[in-house]
Amino acid sequence: MKTDELIHLLAADGRPVQNNSIEQRFVVATLVGIAGAAVLMLALFGLRPGLLATMVLPMFWGKLVFAAALAAAGLALLRRMARPGMAVGPAALLLAVPPLVLWALALLALSQVTAAERVPLILGSTWRTCPFNIAALSVPAFVAGFWALKGAAPTRPAWAGAGAGLLAGALGALVYALHCPEMATPFLAVWYLAGMAIPTALGAVLGPRLLRW
Numbered sequence: 593m594k595t596d597e598l599i600h601l602l603a604a605d606g607r608p609v610q611n612n613s614i615e616q617r618f619v620v621a622t623l624v625g626i627a628g629a630a631v632l633m634l635a636l637f638g639l640r641p642g643l644l645a646t647m648v649l650p651m652f653w654g655k656l657v658f659a660a661a662l663a664a665a666g667l668a669l670l671r672r673m674a675r676p677g678m679a680v681g682p683a684a685l686l687l688a689v690p691p692l693v694l695w696a697l698a699l700l701a702l703s704q705v706t707a708a709e710r711v712p713l714i715l716g717s718t719w720r721t722c723p724f725n726i727a728a729l730s731v732p733a734f735v736a737g738f739w740a741l742k743g744a745a746p747t748r749p750a751w752a753g754a755g756a757g758l759l760a761g762a763l764g765a766l767v768y769a770l771h772c773p774e775m776a777t778p779f780l781a782v783w784y785l786a787g788m789a790i791p792t793a794l795g796a797v798l799g800p801r802l803l804r805w
Contacts, residue, residue, distance in 0.1 A: 614674050617740040618667060625733020625760060629767035632729050637771040655769040655780060661690040662788070663762035670737070670755040674744035687758075691785060698781035716779040722772065726787025730757075730764030734791050738802055746803055753799020754792050761788030 633639075646652050669683040702710050716722075737756030746752035765784050774780065 614671060614740075614744050617743050618671055618674075618737075621733065621736035621740040622663075622667065622759070622763065624736040625730075625763045626767060628732020628736070629729040629764050632732065633767050633771055636728065637725065637768075640771050640773055643770065649775065651775040651777070652769070654777075655772070655775075655784075656766060658690050658694055658780065659762050659766035659769060659784070662687070663759055663766060665690065666755060666759040666762055670741075670752065670759055673748060673752040673755050674741055674746050676745050676747045691781075694777060694781045694785075698778040701777050710778070713776045713778040714782055716774045716776060716783070718772065718774060719779070719783050722768075722774070722779075722783040723787035723790060725771075726761060726764045726768050726784065727790040728764070729768050730760035730788075730791045733760035733763040734795065736760075737795075738798070741803055745805065746799075749799040749803035750796050751799070752803055753795035753797070755795070756799075757791035757793065757795025758788060760795070761791040764788075764791070 640646060665683065665687040669680060669687055672680055672683055702713065705713065734757060737760055738753070741752055741756055765788055768787075774783075
């Protein structure tokens with residue numbers, strides 16, 4: 593076959609690539625991650641007793657808003673990392689906003705109590721298990737996030753893997769809030785972020801191995 597004929601044949605068989613195909617994969621990964629985390633949460637921990645009564649408390653919704661905001665910011669950053677040559681832009685700054693707001697609220701809460709009350713506010717009653725529970729619930733979103741990235745072309749696999757881990761951790765924390773009895777902002781500022789840090793670090797380690805072109 594001549595070169596001109598080959599070029600003509602390839603051009604005739606060309607199909608347009610959807611511009612939003614990456615976003616669609618991340619939407620699927622997010623939905624699968626939330627659904628998987630919900631199934632795991634119900635199987636492993638169950639819903640918090642008195643959940644309906646707890647839903648009238650502002651801090652309950654604050655936990656959900658924090659995790660959802662971090663997941664949304666992580667998703668915005670991740671979709672940029674999935675495309676070669678795309679600058680991170682302001683998405684990285686948006687990612688810093690939820691933790692900074694939470695830390696500010698935590699410091700404010702600690703400043704309003706005595707020194708003897710501060711450690712109990714930070715430790716709560718579940719500090720030994722909370723980070724690992726969040727990490728466990730992040731597994732479905734972690735796997736789904738890497739699946740989504742495999743269909744893209746990340747040029748910074750370690751950072752992309754960390755982004756997938758962070759998104760998974762945020763979704764795990766979002767679902768875990770339906771079980772978690774803790775409400776104090778100092779607790780959330782330490783142990784919820786620690787739970788999200790576990791899949792984030794794991795994603796950074798696995799990214800270069802699993803996201804090679």
